[in-house]
Amino acid sequence: MSLKNDVQKYYGETLKTNSDLKTDACCTEETLTPHLKQALAVLSDEVHQKYYGCGLVLPEELEGAKVLDLGSGAGRDVFALSYLVGAKGHVTGVDMTKEQIEVARRNIDYHAKKFGYNNVSFIDGDIEKLDLLQLEKNSFDIIVSNCVINLVEDKAKVLKDAYDLLKPGGEIYFSDVYTDRRLAKEHQVDPVIRGECLGGALYWNDFHRFAKSAGFSDPRIVTSRELRIEDDQIKTKLHPARFYSVTYRLFKIPELEDACEDFGQAVRYKGTLKTSPSGFVLDDHHFFEPGKWESVCGNSYLMLKATRFAEHFDFIGDFSTHYGIFKGCGLNVPYQATSGEQNNNGGACC
Numbered sequence: 001m002s003l004k005n006d007v008q009k010y011y012g013e014t015l016k017t018n019s020d021l022k023t024d025a026c027c028t029e030e031t032l033t034p035h036l037k038q039a040l041a042v043l044s045d046e047v048h049q050k051y052y053g054c055g056l057v058l059p060e061e062l063e064g065a066k067v068l069d070l071g072s073g074a075g076r077d078v079f080a081l082s083y084l085v086g087a088k089g090h091v092t093g094v095d096m097t098k099e100q101i102e103v104a105r106r107n108i109d110y111h112a113k114k115f116g117y118n119n120v121s122f123i124d125g126d127i128e129k130l131d132l133l134q135l136e137k138n139s140f141d142i143i144v145s146n147c148v149i150n151l152v153e154d155k156a157k158v159l160k161d162a163y164d165l166l167k168p169g170g171e172i173y174f175s176d177v178y179t180d181r182r183l184a185k186e187h188q189v190d191p192v193i194r195g196e197c198l199g200g201a202l203y204w205n206d207f208h209r210f211a212k213s214a215g216f217s218d219p220r221i222v223t224s225r226e227l228r229i230e231d232d233q234i235k236t237k238l239h240p241a242r243f244y245s246v247t248y249r250l251f252k253i254p255e256l257e258d259a260c261e262d263f264g265q266a267v268r269y270k271g272t273l274k275t276s277p278s279g280f281v282l283d284d285h286h287f288f289e290p291g292k293w294e295s296v297c298g299n300s301y302l303m304l305k306a307t308r309f310a311e312h313f314d315f316i317g318d319f320s321t322h323y324g325i326f327k328g329c330g331l332n333v334p335y336q337a338t339s340g341e342q343n344n345n346g347g348a349c350c
């Protein structure tokens with residue numbers, strides 16, 4: 001049987017609900033804002049029970065957005081996003097497992113009645129062949145995915161195709177499982193270890209390489225946590241590898257550089273995002289308080305200025321003068337200083 005058939009069998013037949021899982025991957029521990037709590041509280045019991053994700057893929061500023069969910073499963077995130085994008089937005093889910101798509105489709109009416117509109121569609125399809133699904137290039141504001149890309153063989157192609165589908169300034173905002181090393185082949189193909197989203201987990205540095213070669217020059221971590229493997233046999237087999245559930249955001253902004261460069265720019269959050277009046281989290285090392293000017297590197301500047309977040313910020317500066325690497329982010333000058341101040345060759349943060 002192929003790896004794909006193994007995955008379909010696991011999600012279509014073996015797992016009945018998320019209590020059958022052997023890790024705590026889907027116990028998303030992130031703190032929910034009241035707005036997100038509400039978006040999840042209105043969903044049907046069935047889509048909650050068949051939720052197999054590993055993180056929260058509900059970013060800010062979604063109203064009216066066109067969203068694509070890669071490996072949408074029984075549709076929990078699609079329906080939550082349907083609520084958040086509102087009647088003027090649209091959410092498309094793609095999944096290759098018949099039983100999962102059936103659950104999602106039979107829950108469309110329930111949610112349409114609750115919300116007063118239907119703005120979702122589900123496609124039976126393979127996300128490794130996104131280019132063949134007749135989705136329009138440059139048409140999505142946001143692509144989400146929750147614990148899926150680890151399951152596919154050609155991860156680099158999924159990222160490249162997703163890049164093509166995003167509008168300029170759009171982003172992939174997705175949660176997945178990563179490891180601290182490349183895993184042995186026997187573990188990569190083990191149907192249970194793979195089905196549990198561990199066998200296909202990427203070594204984090206390989207993921208960064210794939211993302212960059214797909215055009216996402218500066219992958220940003222939003223949240224990360226180590227996973228607990230609850231099944232002793234699996235734990236012993238995989239020891240000492242460690243696994244992490246990580247939510248990344250990857251912006252499609254061709255001007256992004258592969259390092260944080262300093263152009264003397266600054267931004268100020270206006271506090272106008274309806275869901276985040278007291279501060280905006282761009283990633284795990286950028287929190288913007290309303291009214292406070294913050295120095296940012298050229299990449300962070302663009303992530304705010306060239307995206308749907310622009311109207312919520314004031315901006316100072318341009319790219320006309322370069323002041324070197326952004327201090328505290330990335331490496332400092334990597335050469336020996338001859339005199340005076342030592343080059344502080346600190347660790348990377350972006």
Ligand SMILES: C[S@@+](CC[C@H](N)C(=O)[O-])C[C@H]1O[C@@H](n2cnc3c(N)ncnc32)[C@H](O)[C@@H]1O
Binds near residue numbers: 050051070077128197
């Ligand atoms: C761990 S579940 C997550 C489902 C959903 N995102 C959620 O959070 O509940 C993985 C899903 O990815 C789907 N999947 C895996 N590989 C796929 C592929 N190549 N194309 C489409 N769907 C895929 C499976 O069918 C399954 O529904």
